[in-house]
Amino acid sequence: MPTRGASVGAITFSLVGFLFLVELTSGILQGFYVPLIPDLVDHLGIKDGDFNWFEAAQLLLSAIVVPIFAKLGDMFGHKRMLLITTALTAGATWWLATTTTFTTFLLAWALQAFYVVWLPLEVALIFDRGRRTGRGASQTRRSAGFLVVALEVGAIVGALGASRVLAAFGGDIMLTLFVPAVVVSLVFFAILFGVPESEPLPGRRLDGIGFLLLSVGLVVIMVGLGWIRLDSSAAGVLATVGLIVIGLGVLVGFGVWELRHPDPAIDLRVMRQPTMWPVLVTAGLFGISVLGAQAPLATYAGTDPSVGYGLGLDTDARSNLIGVYLVSMIVGALAFAAVSRRLAPRFSLILATAFVALGYLLFLPFHLETWQVVANMAIAGIGSGALVAALPAAAAAAAPRGQTGVASGMTNTTKTIGGAFASAIFGVVLVTGASEVAGTVAPLAGYLTVWAICGGGALVAMVLLFFVPKLAFADVEPETPAEPGTAAELSSAA
Template identity: 35%
Template sequence: MLRTQPTAGADAPGLDGARVAAVVGFLVFVELTSGIIQGMMPALLPELGSVLHVSAGDLNWVNAAQLLAAAVSVPLFGRLGDMYGHRRLLRIAVLCLAAGSVLVALSPSFEVLLVGRVLQGPLAALLPLEIGLVRDRLDTAGGRSAIAMLVGALTFGASAGMVVAGLLRQAISSVHGVLWIPAAVTVLCAGVVFFLVPESKVRAQGKVDWVGAGLLSVGLATLLLGISQGPKWGWTDTYTMTLFAVAALTLVAWVLVELRVAEPIVDIRLSVRRTLFPVYAASFLLGIALFGAQTAAVLFVSSPGDKLGYGFGYDALGIAWLMLPSGVMAFVASLFASRLFKLLGGRAVLAVSGVLMAIGYVFLIEAHDKPWQFVVVNIINGLGVGLALSAMPVLIVESSPQERTSIATGIYNTAKTVGGSVAGAIFAAILTAITFKGTEIPTIHAYTTVWWCCAGVSILVAVSATVVARPRSSVD
């Protein structure tokens, strides 16, 4: 049986309103740093690969290694945080991130770079742990506002990271020198988490479902590895098919184990309820639209318009400035998201977010010849993404037991990551298949096909929101 201690709440002894506000501010700083690190790495990766003499194909492993480590870290850190304290696991996650960032900054070889990226994997577990902590410390309204601010900081940081990378690269002579900046900031984050953030009070009592954690980790790792390497190895290659087979068998075994154990790492029966499952489905779909479209957008705006008939020939810094409005508007949306939750309810906000993103992609399909058109699209999509990323954790938190907050939000993060991985593979196949005759260069129809897919997925996000059932204790 699970047993919990009473929630501390925002008025817990020794933690007044000012202290609560300060704690949320510290966590926002940590999440902003996390977003900047995520945004900087793609912009610096090509040059880093050149310095380390790594082929373009092998560079795929740099992102794959971090993605696979994240797939393992999120469910495990989430469950352990619910059981032993969110700050305790947040400390471990930040230390791993700091150590990984230092190794990435050093990276005298490709192997060291990969180890660093693996250690950066728990970066994905920061947000679920922070959400568990603020839920413990704040009332419902305060928790909604704090969650929205954390999500907004992450989204804004990811967009700003590209600009930061470009500006720092102009001021610092080497790519390794640039990478020391985020490494130093992560060390500062460790100090913030160790000395300025209080521990949560609520605990999930019981044992850790290590068998379930292991099966889920192996299943997700093999699935994401197959998806990430499928375009390189070939979808019918023996290695690819073996990975998918192992993933399918392992995940089936995991579900059977979770249905039988008394204290599963993921409560399957809870997750498939109409209060949660549509939100998880929406997060998967959001991952497709959010992450899948990023690569296509970067390739499009960097293409030489005078030669291909589309694109603007932008360099990395130009791309970053063009994409920045998306992150800015996502952060703006997070600032007033809690008011919309109170006015409309979380389900309606999620539905609105899907409609906004669909409008943005349809506009892009019809108008993509000028840079200002991309700015307009990024403003619209940024608002939609910000509302979606703010609404989903709120709906999940308010529909899940308090002692399972981190693992419930961790599933949401994992679903979003898997959606992005699937989209990356599918959209890569589209851009490879629809090309100018006799070349490997995508035509404009390849890009519009990707954007039509994103528009359709965005509509499905809105549809998913309409079937989310109200929790019995709903305050919408």
């Protein structure tokens, strides 16, 4: 048995090394295009506001593909799905580099969203390798922290490198866009030759109707949230509410179907367990700040202080501010595994949400000086980095065998939905009253509302995590090899 455990541990170390490269690539993709947005706008011959369509399309597709490919990973192998989504991402990234029209760029940008599946699949792979040692939960937490470090380092490298690559190529945007395409293509081979496959349970089947209902419900809700960003009039609000109600109705039908299905797309009985539902709700509330609050922060930092608030920072200074936030996320991701070894994993999650809440609530009294904003973002970033690593790892530890991928993926899906809701709401509150201040400058009350919602959401998540059993997400006794269970047994496993 020791030899077996050592072998599994050695494989896990090797596995994390190759997956580090995957998340480094994911970070590069997320950071590389941001400094190039003005150049991409000129390249495509569009308006600045049109770029929001790219973000909306990618969010929409990511909300759909994560649970589907996570489930397919549980069924057919997580490495296999990691290879497929990497190939799709590479194809979309090459397409981005060669297209010159708004429509084709929009399609390619949306298809690039397949990279969001990588982290849930990686967490499932790591947990699968460590499950039989009895240290799967702690190994997954520690490894997820390193993966988040890779993600944030990649984002920094991408953001800092994009403008330099553009300058090196003499301002040729097409040649510049070839760089991330090459990087994604290379990481495909790192996965192919360096990552071992997980052990899926045989006898599973894909719940096509369930995924169809889930996809339709999510699409309708996301379209509704996007609609209000286009039309914030009374008619637009009514249309948004109507679409959201219809989408929720479809999701109710999805829930009824899933509870009757022998091998559901998403086992709601597992998702409603006390070790799981607070984690999923926390992920949704966390999405409010980690996905929805970054654009308001950038606009506030660039607002001229002559209106009575704002920092008046130029582009380089705003980049440095974002850099502080990313570095603090790295610190939080590394600290989480160390803290959870000394404290209960559940308490570590609670502590992380407390950091996020404190960071954003401090904005309410302290927001007029640059050092105050930097301090607030550093505090929130530490908690955010811990949560990015902790949430999928906690979901994987709470899921029965055969459902680690979909459980980890659901934290990403709920986070995306939370971010979409926040983006829509923040867009409205920052526009309302703008003309009363100065032209298109957002009102201070709007920013205060954004920070209050982010901090309040984190406080609610912190309270909900107290409902999780005290010993949740801790290591369990090593598993002995067993015959694969039936779908019904999987659904009832704790």
